[in-house]
Amino acid sequence: MHSGRVRVLVVDDSLVMRSLLRIVLASDPAIELAGMAADGLSALDAVERLKPDLVLLDIEMPRMNGLEMLTQLRQRRHPVKVIMCSTLTRRGAAITLEALARGANDYVAKPTAQHGTADAVASLTRELLPRVRALFTSGHSTAVRPQIGSRPGAVTMVVIGVSTGGPAALETFLPQLPADFPVPVVIAQHMPRLFTSLLAERLDRVCHLKVCEAMAGERIAAGHIYLAQGDQHLQLTRAAFRHGLVFRMLPPVPGDFCRPSVDLLFRSAAEVCGEGVAGVVLTGMGTDGVQGCRAICASGGQVIVQDPETSAVWGMPGAVAEAGLAHRILPLHTMAAELVRMCMPSSAFAVKKASA
Template structure:
C-alpha cells in the first residue's frame, strides 16, 4: 500500500516488540522510521529532535508512561499523531482508553499468546490502516468540506425517540466532549458504535459514565434498552436491537465483519429503523471509512433525522463526509453544537 510519505518515531521499552515494529514499518511503502526510544523521556526528546508525523507509543514504559508522554506533547502543542500500541491487560486497556480520550490518534493492540508471524501480520495490517488515516488528515479538508450548514426546520413537533451515534478514529475524544454535555433527564435511549478492538469498549463506557450525567454502559446480550442510558457497542460484536412485545433489548452478534468493522454502525441503524422509524436520529462523528452510509440511507428512507459532524473538528473526515456528500445529512454541525441539536430534536424542536 502506497502512503503519503510519513516520518515515524517508535517508542517501545520491549526490545522484542521494538524490533517487530521496526521490521513492520520498514515494509510499509512511504514510511520512514527516523527515531527509536526505549522510554517516555527519550520519546519526548526524539519528537523534539525529529518532529515526526507519527509516534507509535507503548502504554506502559519506564521513566514516563505513554499517557504522560501524550499529555506532555499536548501541553507543548505538538502536531505529532500518537498511535498507542497496547497490550489488552487489566492495566493496559483503561490506560489506553484514557489516552484516546486525551487525544491519541488511534490504538493498535499487541497480539498476545500467538505465533510471532501471526503477530507481525496483525500489527502490519493495523498500522497500514492507521497510517493511511494519518496521511489523509495531513492533506486536510477542502474549504467546502470544512463548512458547517444549518439544520432545516423539519423536526417540527415530532420528537425523537432514540439517538444512535457512530464514530471511529478520533471518536473517544469526540464522545468525551459530546456525551457529558447531554442533560441527565434526556428521556430517550442512546446507542454508540465506536470502532475499537474487543476489550477496550468496557473501559470506554466506564470512563464516559464517570464523566457524564447520563448513565453509560457497555451493552450486553439481552440487556433491556433503557431511556436516559447510553448503550455502547462491545468491541468485536455487532450491536443490534430487537423488540419483544413492548420491550426493546440489545442483541450482540458475532457475525462477519462489515466494511471491516465489528461493531458496525450500519448494522445498528438498520436494526433501529424497524423499532423507531421516523423517530430515530443518527449522528455521524469523526471516523475513517463509510460505515454510516448504508445505515443513514435506511434512516432517511424511514423519515428519520441525520446529523453529520463538520470537517473542521474531525480527526478523520471519512464517515461524516460520506453521509454529507450523499445528501443524507439534515444538518452538518461542529461537534460543540451537536449536544444541543440532540436535545432539541428529542424535545421536538428544530436543532438551530
C-alpha cells in the first residue's frame, strides 16, 4: 500500500453525495479526507493547495464540470489519480468513457435515487474502497514465477480479460490490429450494461476491425471484435445444427462481482477451441482470469499478460503471472504486434515496423 494514508479530495456539487463519500472514506483507516469542493474551478485550486493523492470527481457541476477539470489536470501533468463518480445514464456513461480516455484512472457508479442512506453507503463502500486500494497498491511483484515456455500452434480465437484501466488500454491496443486480422477477438471487460454498449461504439470508430456487443446465439466470425455485454456472463459454445461457434449468455447470480466473468469466458474458449486459444489479460484489479488461464494452458493454448509498468492496476495480469500461467509478459504497446505474430506470422514484421 501507498506509504501513509491515501489523501482524498472529494469534488461534487451535491451536499448529499459529499456526505455519503465522507462516511465511506472515514470507514477505512488507510484513507484520509483531505478536503471537499463543490465545483471544478475551486477544486483545481484545492489540488494545488492540498496536494491530494486522489480526486473523487463528479461530472455535472457548475462553473467547471468534471471533464473540464480532468482535462486541466492532465494538461498540467498533475500526478494526482482520479476516480470519476458517474450516474448510470447514457449521458453519464458516455462522459465517463471520455474521461477514462483523457486520463481518469477509474470510475464508480453513484447510488440511484431509490437507495436509502444505508444502502447507498453500502454500495459505495463495496464499489469504491477496493478501487482506491487497488490504485495505491504496488503492481511490481517480487514473487513472479518464471514464464512457461511458448507452445507454437495455429491460433483460432483470441479472448481478452480486462477491468480497471480497460477502456483506455483497449483504445490503445485494439486499433493496432490490422483489418485482415484472421481470427475473432472476444473481450470480457468488467462494466455495467450501458457502459459496454457505448464502449463498443467508441472502439468501432477507431478500430480497423468491426467492434460490436456479443449477442446470444450469434455466430462468431473472423474480422470482428466482440465485447461481452455488461452484467451478463458470456460463453463460447459449438452451434447445434451448423458448423462454427456461437455465443451463449448467462445471467449473473448474487455474489458475482466480476461481470462479465473472464474466467467463464476463458474456460469456455479453452473447451471449444483447445490449443487454438490465445488468452490476453490486461490491466485490472482482482484475480478474475487466473482459473480461465489455467484452463487455457491445460488445453495447450497460450497466455500473454500486460506488464506492471503499463498497467493501471497489475492485479489481474499480476495474479496470472504469479501463478506461473503467462507465456509472455509484455508492455501494452507491443501486445498487438505479438498477437499478429501469433496469428499472422507473415505479417508480423510489417506490423512491428509500423508500430515502432
